[in-house]
Amino acid sequence: MGWNIVIADDEEPAREELIYLLESSEEVDKVTAATGGMDAIKKVKELAPDVLFLDMDMPDLSGLQVAEIVGEMNPQVKIVFSTAYDQYAIHAFKLRAFHYMLKPYDEEDIAMVFRELRKIQPQNSAAAATALGQSASIKTSVKLALELEEGIRYVSPKDIMYISKEVKHVEVHLHDKAYIVSYTLSELEQKLEPYGFFRCHKSYLVNLAAISEMKTWVNGAYNLLMEDAGRSTIPVSRNYVKQLRLKLEI
Incomplete structure (x- = not known):
């Protein structure tokens, strides 16, 4: 129904x-x-x-x-x-x-x-x-498979800082390296939401555990400061600010 x-x-x-x-x-x-x-x-x-x-x-x-x-x-x-x-x-x-x-x-x-x-x-x-039903069967050992030219790299969700949708592809960003993947952002959102990932923008999916700061920007929007090597800045759409804070804060 x-x-x-x-x-x-x-x-x-x-x-x-x-x-x-x-x-x-x-x-x-x-x-x-x-x-x-x-x-x-x-x-x-x-x-x-x-x-x-x-x-x-x-x-x-x-x-x-x-x-x-x-x-x-x-x-x-x-x-x-x-x-x-x-x-x-x-x-x-x-x-x-x-x-x-x-x-x-x-x-x-x-x-x-x-x-x-x-x-x-x-x-x-x-x-x-x-x-x-899928969430109930999740095991901590499960990893995301990244298909690369040299083979498959298995990445633990906790090691992913954020995921971005670029013009023609999607990139999975680890602490100091990014990989181009064949997944769509929506597919990765579905796979990773049970592991604490949040869609903060139409082009970004972030690991809540990897957020260090949220800074005000313009017109009610914010930017997230991530804990990767480059201290990346990720935009947060105004529509998602309230839900992000509810998930992130105690």
């Missing part, structure tokens, strides 16, 4: 783009569109969705107003705010927002939401159930 989702956005292009991205996922069972705040409340009453994607700026009711009403009416609904502006983020999380996305969206934004949903409600996703 997949996710039942309602989208509330009065701008048709943004609404249709989000519908397209969501319906492209095998984890989604149903997507229903609402054209404004009142329509969103009505559809939440009728459909009791798992997730409500909620635009902040709508003509009848704001996203914050809708979130307050929905929170009282059906607190089980996970609210994902979506907006072109990041100044609403603090207010959104005060209302217990599940996630916060900035327009324009991309596939990785949606994937991030589903990853977090699977962690709290894994029974709603067949894909998550498979992942959990």
